[in-house]
Amino acid sequence: MGGPNPIIRSGAKVREPFRHRRYWPIPASAPIYRGMSDLGRPIPTHDPLADRIRACRICAERFAATATAHAPRPVVWFRPGARMLVAGQAPGARVHASGRPFTDPSGDRLRDWLGIDEATFYDLSGVAVVPMAFCFPGYNAKKADLPPPPICAHTWHGQVMDALDSVELKILVGGHAHRWHMGRQVSVTRTVANWRDHAPRVFPLPHPSWRNTGWLKKNPWFETELLPVLRARVAEVLS
Numbered sequence: 001m002g003g004p005n006p007i008i009r010s011g012a013k014v015r016e017p018f019r020h021r022r023y024w025p026i027p028a029s030a031p032i033y034r035g036m037s038d039l040g041r042p043i044p045t046h047d048p049l050a051d052r053i054r055a056c057r058i059c060a061e062r063f064a065a066t067a068t069a070h071a072p073r074p075v076v077w078f079r080p081g082a083r084m085l086v087a088g089q090a091p092g093a094r095v096h097a098s099g100r101p102f103t104d105p106s107g108d109r110l111r112d113w114l115g116i117d118e119a120t121f122y123d124l125s126g127v128a129v130v131p132m133a134f135c136f137p138g139y140n141a142k143k144a145d146l147p148p149p150p151i152c153a154h155t156w157h158g159q160v161m162d163a164l165d166s167v168e169l170k171i172l173v174g175g176h177a178h179r180w181h182m183g184r185q186v187s188v189t190r191t192v193a194n195w196r197d198h199a200p201r202v203f204p205l206p207h208p209s210w211r212n213t214g215w216l217k218k219n220p221w222f223e224t225e226l227l228p229v230l231r232a233r234v235a236e237v238l239s
Protein backbone atom coordinates (compact mmCIF):
# COMPACT_ATOMS: atom_id res chain seq x y z
CA MET A 1 0.00 0.00 0.00
CA GLY A 2 1.51 3.32 -1.05
CA GLY A 3 1.83 6.62 0.79
CA PRO A 4 3.08 7.41 4.25
CA ASN A 5 2.34 5.03 7.05
CA PRO A 6 -0.66 6.57 8.81
CA ILE A 7 -0.05 4.78 12.10
CA ILE A 8 0.30 7.14 15.02
CA ARG A 9 3.01 5.81 17.31
CA SER A 10 2.46 6.19 21.04
CA GLY A 11 3.13 4.66 24.02
CA ALA A 12 -26.69 -14.59 14.72
CA LYS A 13 -29.06 -14.32 15.66
CA VAL A 14 -32.13 -13.05 13.70
CA ARG A 15 -35.04 -11.99 15.81
CA GLU A 16 -38.23 -10.05 15.51
CA PRO A 17 -38.09 -6.42 14.29
CA PHE A 18 -36.41 -3.98 16.66
CA ARG A 19 -38.21 -3.02 19.79
CA HIS A 20 -36.15 -0.05 20.78
CA ARG A 21 -33.59 2.26 19.29
CA ARG A 22 -30.61 3.69 21.09
CA TYR A 23 -28.15 6.21 19.73
CA TRP A 24 -24.43 5.85 20.24
CA PRO A 25 -21.93 8.66 19.90
CA ILE A 26 -19.30 8.93 17.23
CA PRO A 27 -16.08 9.85 19.08
CA ALA A 28 -15.23 13.53 18.79
CA SER A 29 -11.69 12.53 17.79
CA ALA A 30 -12.90 10.69 14.67
CA PRO A 31 -11.87 12.68 11.61
CA ILE A 32 -14.20 13.31 8.71
CA TYR A 33 -13.49 10.99 5.80
CA ARG A 34 -13.77 11.92 2.13
CA GLY A 35 -16.44 14.56 2.38
CA MET A 36 -18.68 12.57 4.69
CA SER A 37 -19.20 15.53 7.02
CA ASP A 38 -22.94 14.88 7.09
CA LEU A 39 -22.22 11.48 8.63
CA GLY A 40 -19.89 12.91 11.28
CA ARG A 41 -22.68 14.67 13.11
CA PRO A 42 -22.89 13.98 16.85
CA ILE A 43 -25.39 11.40 18.01
CA PRO A 44 -27.16 12.54 21.15
CA THR A 45 -27.11 9.80 23.77
CA HIS A 46 -24.66 7.24 25.11
CA ASP A 47 -24.73 3.47 25.16
CA PRO A 48 -22.72 1.72 27.87
CA LEU A 49 -21.61 -1.20 25.66
CA ALA A 50 -20.23 1.02 22.87
CA ASP A 51 -18.52 3.26 25.41
CA ARG A 52 -16.95 0.26 27.15
CA ILE A 53 -15.57 -1.05 23.86
CA ARG A 54 -14.16 2.37 22.93
CA ALA A 55 -12.44 2.50 26.30
CA CYS A 56 -11.02 -1.04 25.98
CA ARG A 57 -7.23 -1.31 26.27
CA ILE A 58 -6.90 -5.07 26.84
CA CYS A 59 -4.41 -5.43 23.98
CA ALA A 60 -2.19 -2.46 24.88
CA GLU A 61 0.86 -4.59 25.70
CA ARG A 62 0.31 -6.89 22.72
CA PHE A 63 0.13 -3.95 20.28
CA ALA A 64 3.10 -2.19 21.87
CA ALA A 65 5.18 -5.30 21.12
CA THR A 66 4.35 -5.31 17.37
CA ALA A 67 6.50 -3.72 14.68
CA THR A 68 4.05 -0.82 14.59
CA ALA A 69 4.16 -0.30 18.38
CA HIS A 70 0.77 1.38 18.32
CA ALA A 71 -1.84 1.93 21.02
CA PRO A 72 -5.36 0.43 20.86
CA ARG A 73 -7.94 2.53 19.03
CA PRO A 74 -11.22 0.58 18.85
CA VAL A 75 -13.22 1.41 15.72
CA VAL A 76 -16.83 0.97 16.89
CA TRP A 77 -19.47 1.28 14.18
CA PHE A 78 -22.82 -0.22 15.06
CA ARG A 79 -26.16 0.73 16.55
CA PRO A 80 -29.11 -1.44 17.61
CA GLY A 81 -31.73 -1.38 14.87
CA ALA A 82 -29.25 -2.01 12.02
CA ARG A 83 -30.68 -4.46 9.50
CA MET A 84 -27.44 -5.54 7.87
CA LEU A 85 -24.25 -6.71 9.54
CA VAL A 86 -20.86 -6.54 7.86
CA ALA A 87 -18.64 -8.87 9.90
CA GLY A 88 -15.07 -8.11 8.95
CA GLN A 89 -11.60 -9.10 10.11
CA ALA A 90 -9.91 -6.12 11.79
CA PRO A 91 -9.08 -2.50 10.96
CA GLY A 92 -6.03 -1.95 8.78
CA ALA A 93 -3.54 0.88 9.18
CA ARG A 94 -5.67 3.36 7.23
CA VAL A 95 -8.77 2.61 9.28
CA HIS A 96 -6.72 2.86 12.47
CA ALA A 97 -5.89 6.41 11.37
CA SER A 98 -9.37 7.39 10.16
CA GLY A 99 -11.41 5.84 12.98
CA ARG A 100 -14.06 4.79 10.47
CA PRO A 101 -14.34 1.23 9.05
CA PHE A 102 -13.38 0.35 5.47
CA THR A 103 -11.96 3.78 4.57
CA ASP A 104 -9.54 2.11 2.19
CA PRO A 105 -9.45 0.37 -1.21
CA SER A 106 -10.88 -2.79 0.39
CA GLY A 107 -13.89 -0.72 1.43
CA ASP A 108 -14.32 0.63 -2.10
CA ARG A 109 -14.33 -2.93 -3.46
CA LEU A 110 -16.69 -4.15 -0.73
CA ARG A 111 -19.20 -1.36 -1.41
CA ASP A 112 -19.05 -2.26 -5.11
CA TRP A 113 -19.78 -5.90 -4.24
CA LEU A 114 -22.73 -4.80 -2.09
CA GLY A 115 -24.00 -2.32 -4.69
CA ILE A 116 -24.22 0.57 -2.21
CA ASP A 117 -22.55 3.98 -1.97
CA GLU A 118 -20.65 5.44 0.97
CA ALA A 119 -23.65 7.30 2.36
CA THR A 120 -25.63 4.06 2.59
CA PHE A 121 -22.70 2.03 3.90
CA TYR A 122 -22.00 4.51 6.71
CA ASP A 123 -25.65 4.99 7.70
CA LEU A 124 -25.70 3.45 11.17
CA SER A 125 -29.45 2.96 11.06
CA GLY A 126 -29.03 0.38 8.29
CA VAL A 127 -25.54 -1.09 8.43
CA ALA A 128 -23.43 -2.30 11.35
CA VAL A 129 -19.74 -3.04 10.80
CA VAL A 130 -18.36 -5.39 13.45
CA PRO A 131 -14.89 -6.86 12.89
CA MET A 132 -13.40 -9.83 14.72
CA ALA A 133 -11.16 -7.29 16.46
CA PHE A 134 -12.10 -3.65 16.91
CA CYS A 135 -8.47 -2.47 16.81
CA PHE A 136 -5.71 -2.58 14.21
CA PRO A 137 -3.62 -5.66 15.16
CA GLY A 138 -0.40 -4.19 13.72
CA TYR A 139 2.36 -5.58 11.54
CA ASN A 140 4.96 -8.20 12.28
CA ALA A 141 8.67 -7.71 11.65
CA LYS A 142 8.15 -8.49 7.93
CA LYS A 143 5.46 -5.78 7.69
CA ALA A 144 2.75 -8.41 7.24
CA ASP A 145 -0.66 -7.90 8.84
CA LEU A 146 -1.08 -9.67 12.16
CA PRO A 147 -4.32 -11.60 12.72
CA PRO A 148 -7.09 -10.18 14.92
CA PRO A 149 -6.38 -11.02 18.58
CA PRO A 150 -8.93 -13.71 19.57
CA ILE A 151 -9.49 -12.10 22.97
CA CYS A 152 -11.44 -9.30 21.29
CA ALA A 153 -14.14 -11.59 19.89
CA HIS A 154 -14.16 -13.59 23.14
CA THR A 155 -14.65 -10.41 25.15
CA TRP A 156 -17.07 -8.42 23.01
CA HIS A 157 -18.64 -10.26 20.10
CA GLY A 158 -21.39 -12.08 21.98
CA GLN A 159 -22.54 -8.89 23.68
CA VAL A 160 -22.54 -6.96 20.41
CA MET A 161 -24.48 -9.65 18.56
CA ASP A 162 -27.06 -9.68 21.37
CA ALA A 163 -27.45 -5.91 20.95
CA LEU A 164 -27.88 -6.22 17.17
CA ASP A 165 -31.19 -8.01 17.40
CA SER A 166 -32.69 -6.56 14.19
CA VAL A 167 -30.11 -7.93 11.75
CA GLU A 168 -31.73 -9.65 8.77
CA LEU A 169 -28.63 -10.08 6.61
CA LYS A 170 -25.09 -11.02 7.58
CA ILE A 171 -22.18 -10.35 5.25
CA LEU A 172 -19.21 -12.39 6.48
CA VAL A 173 -15.97 -11.00 5.12
CA GLY A 174 -12.98 -13.35 5.23
CA GLY A 175 -12.09 -16.59 6.99
CA HIS A 176 -11.96 -15.22 10.53
CA ALA A 177 -15.58 -14.01 10.28
CA HIS A 178 -16.64 -17.26 8.57
CA ARG A 179 -15.26 -19.32 11.44
CA TRP A 180 -16.82 -17.25 14.22
CA HIS A 181 -20.26 -16.83 12.67
CA MET A 182 -20.58 -20.16 10.89
CA GLY A 183 -18.39 -22.37 13.05
CA ARG A 184 -16.69 -23.72 9.94
CA GLN A 185 -13.07 -24.69 9.54
CA VAL A 186 -13.15 -25.32 5.77
CA SER A 187 -11.34 -23.14 3.25
CA VAL A 188 -12.61 -19.70 2.29
CA THR A 189 -13.02 -20.82 -1.31
CA ARG A 190 -15.18 -23.80 -0.35
CA THR A 191 -17.25 -21.76 2.07
CA VAL A 192 -17.90 -19.01 -0.48
CA ALA A 193 -18.58 -21.52 -3.26
CA ASN A 194 -21.35 -22.99 -1.09
CA TRP A 195 -22.99 -19.56 -0.64
CA ARG A 196 -26.38 -20.84 -1.79
CA ASP A 197 -26.52 -23.05 1.34
CA HIS A 198 -26.66 -19.91 3.51
CA ALA A 199 -28.48 -17.29 1.41
CA PRO A 200 -30.52 -15.21 1.74
CA ARG A 201 -29.74 -14.49 5.42
CA VAL A 202 -25.97 -15.05 5.31
CA PHE A 203 -23.43 -14.40 2.54
CA PRO A 204 -19.84 -15.54 3.16
CA LEU A 205 -17.40 -13.50 1.06
CA PRO A 206 -13.63 -13.46 0.59
CA HIS A 207 -11.83 -10.44 1.98
CA PRO A 208 -12.01 -7.58 -0.56
CA SER A 209 -8.28 -6.88 -0.21
CA TRP A 210 -6.18 -6.34 -3.35
CA ARG A 211 -4.40 -9.52 -2.30
CA ASN A 212 -7.48 -11.46 -3.43
CA THR A 213 -7.57 -10.04 -6.96
CA GLY A 214 -6.02 -13.29 -8.23
CA TRP A 215 -8.68 -15.28 -6.37
CA LEU A 216 -11.41 -13.27 -8.08
CA LYS A 217 -9.90 -14.00 -11.49
CA LYS A 218 -9.74 -17.72 -10.73
CA ASN A 219 -13.34 -17.82 -9.51
CA PRO A 220 -15.43 -15.84 -12.05
CA TRP A 221 -18.68 -17.32 -10.69
CA PHE A 222 -18.24 -14.99 -7.71
CA GLU A 223 -18.94 -11.94 -9.86
CA THR A 224 -21.35 -13.47 -12.35
CA GLU A 225 -23.49 -15.60 -9.99
CA LEU A 226 -23.06 -14.53 -6.35
CA LEU A 227 -22.80 -10.74 -6.63
CA PRO A 228 -26.07 -10.12 -8.53
CA VAL A 229 -27.99 -12.10 -5.88
CA LEU A 230 -26.14 -10.36 -3.06
CA ARG A 231 -26.83 -6.87 -4.46
CA ALA A 232 -30.52 -7.62 -4.84
CA ARG A 233 -30.70 -8.90 -1.27
CA VAL A 234 -28.85 -5.87 0.13
CA ALA A 235 -31.21 -3.53 -1.72
CA GLU A 236 -34.20 -5.44 -0.36
CA VAL A 237 -32.99 -5.38 3.26
CA LEU A 238 -31.97 -1.71 3.23
CA SER A 239 -35.00 -0.43 1.31
Ligand code: SF4
Pocket: 053, 056, 057, 058, 059, 060, 072, 073, 074, 133, 134, 135, 149, 151, 152, 153, 155
Ligand atom coordinates in the same frame (compact mmCIF):
# COMPACT_ATOMS: atom_id res chain seq x y z
S1 SF4 B 1 -8.68 -5.35 19.88
FE1 SF4 B 1 -10.58 -5.55 21.07
S2 SF4 B 1 -9.91 -6.47 23.05
FE2 SF4 B 1 -8.08 -5.62 22.05
S3 SF4 B 1 -7.91 -3.51 22.88
FE3 SF4 B 1 -9.06 -3.37 20.93
S4 SF4 B 1 -11.25 -3.46 21.58
FE4 SF4 B 1 -9.98 -4.23 23.31
